[in-house]
Amino acid sequence: MTGRPAWAGRNYLLLTGATVLSGLGGSGALIAAAFAVLGAGGSATDVGLVAAARTVPLILFLLVGGALADRLPRHRVMVAANALSCVSQGLFALLVLAGEPRLWQMALLAALGGTGQAFFTPAAEGMVFASVSGEHSGRAFAVFRMGMNSANIGGAALGGALVTAVGPGWVLAVDAASFALAGALRAFLDVSGVPERAPGGGMLHDLRDGWREVAARPWLWGVVVQFAVVNAMVAAAEAVYGPVVAEEQLGGAGPWGLALAAFGAGTVGGALLMTRLTPRRLLLTGVLCVFPLALPSAALAVPLPTAGLTAIMFGTGIAVEVFAVTWMTALHQEIPEEKFSRVSSYDALGSLALVPVATSLAGPVQDLVGRTAALWGCSALIALLTAAVLCVPDVRRLTRRTTTGTVPPPTVPTPPTTQTPPMSPTHQTSQTPQEARTSRPSRP
Structure with missing residues (x-):
């Protein structure tokens, strides 16, 4: 087939197509859910409560989802999670279209969607890199994120326009349909070449094993702690x-x-940039690009007019995408493939742990100190935590490897350098901004 790289095989195209579809629907749905609450007479606190309702089950079930994804075929976990998300968003749409939705009903359906995401995210993290050869994995991931972020541009812009034109209910209905189509595409993934996984020692054993992988790497848990606060803000x-x-x-x-579409446009530009750049100091480059995340909060605090906010969101999108690619490259370089979903679930759990607290308290904090002070506080905490994580030596030292070999699971923290053990071919071919979103390189 002409017009596509030789490394972009059937599975890669299916995964990318499914992600584009769900991204188109999901970006608009984030806007629609907030304005559905406001349209029902809700306050800023109510918007935060519905957002928290989605995040709480995501946090509760992430570790279970990660352990299952390392035990079961990952594509089946993804399809089942898509089906659950389709049902939750479809019911949410019907509720809004029927008129007079109640806060507890919207919160309950948001929680159901968060449960689906909890099982989807760890499974998805192990799929994209597994669909391409190791030498092409970095470029493939950047191109994959270009498609995802392009969908976010169209989804956010179209979602905002449709909420204004036809109301949030129809935007939520489109999101439900996008989950159904994405799940159908993922059901056709060819996993015949994936080796059978050896049975583990039980769910708790697998979770403990995943925790040891995280605890043995200061650069990993340091960035997770950083993003616990950054994502919350x-x-x-x-x-x-x-x-x-x-x-x-x-x-x-x-x-x-x-403004959200501009962020998406920036992430496309960042992904395009990362198809050409291969920074040697992976995490140092990535973490430095987290500082711009403090700017949108400052822009809202002023507040800047739409043009200024849009420009800042565009630049932030570029920076976040550089972090996303360098972070995922570091993870897939350093974490054994057979334990990747468990480790990524701890990553996502830590990164999201404070989000429901932050969204629930955002309204009360605004009432206490004022919205402007609250937004400046968000900016300050993002900058402070990012500066703090640069003090971790491993963050500054972890280096991109160019050789292949084996990656033994570490038992003690060892600063990664160019002399660290090279990775195995199996590890190289494994891989989701969140948000993301949540996923973490993306928007929460």
Whole structure:
């Protein structure tokens, strides 16, 4: 087939296509859910509570999802999770379209969607890199994220426009359909070449084993702790304060959707950049690119007009995508493939742990100190935690490897350098911003 790289095989195309579909629906649905709450007479606190309701089950079930994904065929876990998300978003759409949705009903359906995401995320992390050869894995991941982020551009812009034109209910219905189509594509993945996994020692044994992998790497748990705070601040600013600022001072859902679309455009530019750049100091490069995440909160605190906010969101998207690619490259370089889903579930759990707290408290904090002070506080905490994690030696030292070999699971923390054991071919072919979203390189 002409017009595509030789390394982009059937599984890679199916995974990318499914992600584009779900990204188109999901980006608009994030806007629709917030404005559905506001349209039902809810306050900023209510918007935060619904956002927290989605995140709490995500946190509760992430570790279980990671352990299952290392035991069961990952594509089946992904399809089942997509089906659950389709049902939750479909019911949410019906509830809004029927009129007068209650807060507890929206929170319950958001929680159901969060449960689906908890099982999907760890399984998805192990799939993309497994669909391409090791020498092409970095470029393949960057191209994959270009497709995902391009979908976020269209989804956010279209979602904001549709919320204004036809209401949030129809946008949620489109999201439900996108989950159904994405799950159907993932059901056709060819996993005949995937070796059978040896039975483990039980769920608790697998979870303990995953924790040892995390605890043995200071660079890993250091960045996870950093993002526990960073993601919480981003979530409070963009899931709660952002829609309220847009509603009161920027003109409503349309301008906010445009700003989110600009972030998506920036991530496409960042992914394109990372198809050409191969920074040697992976985490040093990536963590330095987290500092710009403090800027959108500051822009909302001023608040800047739509043009200024959109420009900042675009630049932030570029920086976040550089972090995303370097972070995932580091993980797939250092973590054994057969334990990857467990480790990624701890990564996601730590990164999301404070999000429901932040979104739940965003409204009360705003009432206590004012929205402007709360947003400046978000910016300050992001900058402080990012500076702190640069003090971890392993973050500054971890280096991209160019040779292949084996990666033994570490038993003691060892600063990664160019002399660290090279990775095995199996490890090289394994791989999701979140958000993300959540996933963490993406938006929460």
